[in-house]
Amino acid sequence: MKKTTLNLTLAALLLSSTVFTTFTALEASAAPNKTVSNKQTTKVSSKGPINSKEIQAFMDPVFAEKMKKYNVNGSNFVVVKDGKVLVNKGYGYANKEKKTLVNKDTVFQIASVSKTFTALAALQLAEKGKIDLKHNINEYLGGMKVPNKTNKPLTMYDMLTYTTGFDYPDISTDISPEMVYQDIPMRQYMTEHMPTVVRTPGEAYTYDNYAFLLAGYAVQTVSGIPFNQYMEKNVFKPLGMGSTSVRFTPELLSRMATHYDPDGKPHPAFGHAPTDGGHGSILSTGDDMAKYLIMFQQQGTVGGKKIISKKTAKQMQTYSVFADKSLPMTTVGGFEGYRNDLMNGHHVVLKGGSLPGHQSLIVLLPEKNTAFYMSYNNDTMMSLEVYEAFMDHYFPDERAPEKKTYIPLSESDATKYVGSYQNTRFYFLKTNFTYADGKLLMETGASGKHTLKMINPLLFEDESGNKLAFKKDHKGQIEYFYYTNPNSLDFVSDARKVHPKPAFADVPDDSVYKTYIDNLHSLDVISAKSGNNFDPLGKVTQGEFMDTLILAHGWIIPDYIRANKELTKKGIPGFDRNAPITRQIAAVMIQNLKQAEPATDIKLTGNTDPWAVKAITALVSQGIVDPDTKVKADGSVDFRSKQPLLRQEASALLDLAFGYYTLPIKTK
Structure with a gap:
C-alpha cells in the first residue's frame, strides 16, 4: 500500500488523535506555567454562561485573536447550558481558497473525541447485560485473543479507563489519504497489529488508542452487526445526529472543512486503518455535537429518547482513575482530566483529538450543567488557549491560596x-x-x-x-x-520504573561497554544473540541496526516506523539490509533521526566518505561516540569509519544517542 506522510510539526505529531493526547508540551511551553496564585480573572456570573449575546461578545474576539495566532482558517464553536444551545456558530473559512464559511453544518473529523462515543456504545451493551465491564475481554472478541503476560485478565473497564497495560498502545495508528477511499476490515487488521498486555491491567494510566479500537471491535462482535452500523442505529440516529458517521460518505465529504497544515497549506483528509476506528474515525458537525452535549446534560436522554441510563451518564462524567486524589485522570467513558491546572478547581471532564489538518475539543462541566465543543481546520493547539480563556472568564478559580507544607525526606x-x-x-x-x-x-x-x-x-x-x-x-x-x-x-502517560535484567554471560563486568549494553537490555532495545550470550564482538547487518535503531529511538507507531525507516537510509549509497554495516553508515543512520547539532570543533582523521563526515562530526561533538574511539585535545579523532560496526559499539552509540534523559545537550 502506498503511503503518504505529511511533514508534520512535533505538535501535530503529539496531538494526532490516533497517536497522542490533546495537549503538547511543545505548545504549552510558549505560555507561562499557571498556578492559583498568579491567576487574575474577573467573575462574570455565578451561573457561568447564560446569555447568548454575552458569550459571543466575549468569545468572538478570543477566536479572532487565537485564530490569527495559530493561523487557523476556520472553526466552529458550540455552547450548551441546561440542555439548551446558547451558541452554535462558525468562525472563518471551511475553505479559504473558495471563501466557503464555517457554519453549524460544516463537517470536521472529531478524531479522538470518537473514543467517548465508543465508550458510550460499550456501556449501552453493559446496561443490557451483554458485556460485563469486569470480565475478561477475550469473552467478547469472537475467538480473537489478546496476548497477556500478567496474571490478571484484561477487561472492558481497563480499556475504557486507559489502564490496559499494553506494551504498544499506538500499534494500530495507521493513517493516510488513500485510506479515505478504502474499506479495511477490523479483525484482520487488528490481528496483524496486536499489542501484548505487559503491565497488570488497572495499574497504570497510558493513553491508549488500541484499547478503544478493541472496544469498538467488542461492540461489533457482541452486537452482531458492523461497528459503523451499530453506531448509526443505536447512537447517532436516536440522538438525531444525521450528519455524523464512523465512515466517510460522499455527502459528508462534500461538506467537510478543508484540511490545512500549520503554515496554511491545504492537504487531503486522512483516513484510518481499520476503516471503522473506534479510537478516532468519527466525522460530525457543530449542530450534531450540540445534541451529544445535551444528552449528557439531560442525564442520558434527548428528545425523550433514552440513549443511556442516568447511572451511565453520570459514570461517563465521574473520575474513576486518579494519580492522586487531587489529580483526576480518566472516567469510565473515554473522558480525561489532563491539564488540571486549567480547571480552576472545578469538576471538568474533557476529550480532545487531532488528525492532520483537523483538531477538536469537547469540555463538560457536569456540576454546572455547561459544556462546549469546537473543531477547526489545522492541527495546532489553539483549543488549549480557547479552553483557558473560557474557564477563566466563566469559571474562575475561587479557591483560597494553597498552604504549602512539606514533609522531610530521608x-x-x-x-x-x-x-x-x-x-x-x-x-x-x-x-x-x-x-x-x-x-x-x-x-x-x-x-x-x-x-x-x-x-x-x-x-x-x-x-x-x-x-x-x-x-x-x-x-x-x-x-x-x-x-x-x-x-x-x-x-501524556504514567512512567514505569526500569529494572535491571540479568547480565549477559559473555559481557565481562569490567567491559567499558557493559553499562551501555545493560541499559539497552533493560529497555528491551537489545536482546541475547543466543541463549544468554550477547556476542559483543559480533558484526551487525544494516537491517539489524535499522530495526534496533527504531526501537532505541522510541517512536513505536506504524506510520512513523515506516517514515523513520526511510529517513534512516537518507544519504547512504546502496543501502542493503543484508549487508554488514560500517561505522560510518551507522553514524549517518543515527544522525538522520537524532539531528544532533555540532557542539565542538571536530577534525576527522583516517578515511571517511564525504557523505558521512557531517553526521560523524555532529555525533562525536555531542559525546555520542563509543569508548574505544578517543577524541584528542585538539579535537581530532579517527572514527575508524569504514570498519565493520560491532554489536558492543552499536550498543554504546545507541544508548548515548537515545538512552539518556539529561538536558540540555552540549552547545557551542
Missing part, C-alpha cells in the same frame, strides 16, 4: 523512588531520580532538571508548583509516576 526513605523510569507510551521519554539534601532531584528528557519536595509519601511538588504522584503496583511497591508539568511531555 535518604533511606528516598530509595524507593530513586532510579530510572520510562514513559509507558512515549518510549523515548526517560527520567531519572536521585536524592540530595532532603529532596528528590529529577532529570527528564522533556523538561530538564527539577527539585521535588514531598507533600505526602506518594505526592511531590516541583519548584514551579507542578505535582508529581508516585504510584504503587499490585505488590505494593513504587513502580510508576505521573507528572503534571505542562511544559513537559510526561503528562
Whole structure:
C-alpha cells in the first residue's frame, strides 16, 4: 500500500488523535506555567454562561485573536447550558481558497473525541447485560485473543479507563489519504497489529488508542452487526445526529472543512486503518455535537429518547482513575482530566483529538450543567488557549491560596523512588531520580532538571508548583509516576520504573561497554544473540541496526516506523539490509533521526566518505561516540569509519544517542 506522510510539526505529531493526547508540551511551553496564585480573572456570573449575546461578545474576539495566532482558517464553536444551545456558530473559512464559511453544518473529523462515543456504545451493551465491564475481554472478541503476560485478565473497564497495560498502545495508528477511499476490515487488521498486555491491567494510566479500537471491535462482535452500523442505529440516529458517521460518505465529504497544515497549506483528509476506528474515525458537525452535549446534560436522554441510563451518564462524567486524589485522570467513558491546572478547581471532564489538518475539543462541566465543543481546520493547539480563556472568564478559580507544607525526606526513605523510569507510551521519554539534601532531584528528557519536595509519601511538588504522584503496583511497591508539568511531555502517560535484567554471560563486568549494553537490555532495545550470550564482538547487518535503531529511538507507531525507516537510509549509497554495516553508515543512520547539532570543533582523521563526515562530526561533538574511539585535545579523532560496526559499539552509540534523559545537550 502506498503511503503518504505529511511533514508534520512535533505538535501535530503529539496531538494526532490516533497517536497522542490533546495537549503538547511543545505548545504549552510558549505560555507561562499557571498556578492559583498568579491567576487574575474577573467573575462574570455565578451561573457561568447564560446569555447568548454575552458569550459571543466575549468569545468572538478570543477566536479572532487565537485564530490569527495559530493561523487557523476556520472553526466552529458550540455552547450548551441546561440542555439548551446558547451558541452554535462558525468562525472563518471551511475553505479559504473558495471563501466557503464555517457554519453549524460544516463537517470536521472529531478524531479522538470518537473514543467517548465508543465508550458510550460499550456501556449501552453493559446496561443490557451483554458485556460485563469486569470480565475478561477475550469473552467478547469472537475467538480473537489478546496476548497477556500478567496474571490478571484484561477487561472492558481497563480499556475504557486507559489502564490496559499494553506494551504498544499506538500499534494500530495507521493513517493516510488513500485510506479515505478504502474499506479495511477490523479483525484482520487488528490481528496483524496486536499489542501484548505487559503491565497488570488497572495499574497504570497510558493513553491508549488500541484499547478503544478493541472496544469498538467488542461492540461489533457482541452486537452482531458492523461497528459503523451499530453506531448509526443505536447512537447517532436516536440522538438525531444525521450528519455524523464512523465512515466517510460522499455527502459528508462534500461538506467537510478543508484540511490545512500549520503554515496554511491545504492537504487531503486522512483516513484510518481499520476503516471503522473506534479510537478516532468519527466525522460530525457543530449542530450534531450540540445534541451529544445535551444528552449528557439531560442525564442520558434527548428528545425523550433514552440513549443511556442516568447511572451511565453520570459514570461517563465521574473520575474513576486518579494519580492522586487531587489529580483526576480518566472516567469510565473515554473522558480525561489532563491539564488540571486549567480547571480552576472545578469538576471538568474533557476529550480532545487531532488528525492532520483537523483538531477538536469537547469540555463538560457536569456540576454546572455547561459544556462546549469546537473543531477547526489545522492541527495546532489553539483549543488549549480557547479552553483557558473560557474557564477563566466563566469559571474562575475561587479557591483560597494553597498552604504549602512539606514533609522531610530521608535518604533511606528516598530509595524507593530513586532510579530510572520510562514513559509507558512515549518510549523515548526517560527520567531519572536521585536524592540530595532532603529532596528528590529529577532529570527528564522533556523538561530538564527539577527539585521535588514531598507533600505526602506518594505526592511531590516541583519548584514551579507542578505535582508529581508516585504510584504503587499490585505488590505494593513504587513502580510508576505521573507528572503534571505542562511544559513537559510526561503528562501524556504514567512512567514505569526500569529494572535491571540479568547480565549477559559473555559481557565481562569490567567491559567499558557493559553499562551501555545493560541499559539497552533493560529497555528491551537489545536482546541475547543466543541463549544468554550477547556476542559483543559480533558484526551487525544494516537491517539489524535499522530495526534496533527504531526501537532505541522510541517512536513505536506504524506510520512513523515506516517514515523513520526511510529517513534512516537518507544519504547512504546502496543501502542493503543484508549487508554488514560500517561505522560510518551507522553514524549517518543515527544522525538522520537524532539531528544532533555540532557542539565542538571536530577534525576527522583516517578515511571517511564525504557523505558521512557531517553526521560523524555532529555525533562525536555531542559525546555520542563509543569508548574505544578517543577524541584528542585538539579535537581530532579517527572514527575508524569504514570498519565493520560491532554489536558492543552499536550498543554504546545507541544508548548515548537515545538512552539518556539529561538536558540540555552540549552547545557551542
